[in-house]
Amino acid sequence: GAGVSQSPRYKVAKRGQDVALRCDPISGHVSLFWYQQALGQGPEFLTYFQNEAQLDKSGLPSDRFFAERPEGSVSTLKIQRTQQEDSAVYLCASSPERGRIYEQYFGPGTRLTVT
Amino acid sequence: ILNVEQSPQSLHVQEGDSTNFTCSFPSSNFYALHWYRWETAKSPEALFVMTLNGDEKKKGRISATLNTKEGYSYLYIKGSQPEDSATYLCAFGRGSTLGRLYFGRGTQLTVWP
Numbered sequence: 001g002a003g004v005s006q007s008p009r010y011k012v013a014k015r016g017q018d019v020a021l022r023c024d025p026i027s028g029h030v031s032l033f034w035y036q037q038a039l040g041q042g043p044e045f046l047t048y049f050q051n052e053a054q055l056d057k058s059g060l061p062s063d064r065f066f067a068e069r070p071e072g073s074v075s076t077l078k079i080q081r082t083q084q085e086d087s088a089v090y091l092c093a094s095s096p097e098r099g100r101i102y103e104q105y106f107g108p109g110t111r112l113t114v115t
Numbered sequence: 116i117l118n119v120e121q122s123p124q125s126l127h128v129q130e131g132d133s134t135n136f137t138c139s140f141p142s143s144n145f146y147a148l149h150w151y152r153w154e155t156a157k158s159p160e161a162l163f164v165m166t167l168n169g170d171e172k173k174k175g176r177i178s179a180t181l182n183t184k185e186g187y188s189y190l191y192i193k194g195s196q197p198e199d200s201a202t203y204l205c206a207f208g209r210g211s212t213l214g215r216l217y218f219g220r221g222t223q224l225t226v227w228p
Binding site: 003004031033035040041042043044045048056059091095101102103104105106107108109 | 119121146147149151156157158159160161164204206208212213214215216217218219220221
């Protein structure tokens, strides 16, 4: 079946622009995660949704970062007024029911470059 | 800050060589340890998830072991092939932050034909 998809795959933004990154999880998956991987680092947790509820947003690096999942399916990560340090690969993952929350399936990521 | 360390950072081997990588993580509040394989331009692919001390998992030529008391896991690849070339990530899950994975920086493996 279809895996997790993300769009766009690549995004170049000028500093100060707003961007929106989309994640389509596996159909029926309850949980959705966003991670950020900066160059030379491992992926770092940003935020977590269970259905439409954002249960943990402690990893969002600043108030310029905002994530939503209004209908408990597709999620969007929005970054306002992008800065160079926002350049990274943004990974989305989904997992089935709550008892299998660590069974996370990843998308291919969106590579964001801020110039 | 919760540290998950992986070594080596990169590895170059010849086809047919066997190799292993290490992941170390905090031994307290352990919930799960994952290994992922990530090829360039593709999605990270789950290799193993381990939850019990002493767990050993095997998939074809790849196997992994887990020691939660001392906080380490090994990933072994027997008879490396060029298609094994990828970045191997380990990720640690804690009981107190359910769902959130803490990743190491990965080991980049290149297998030369």
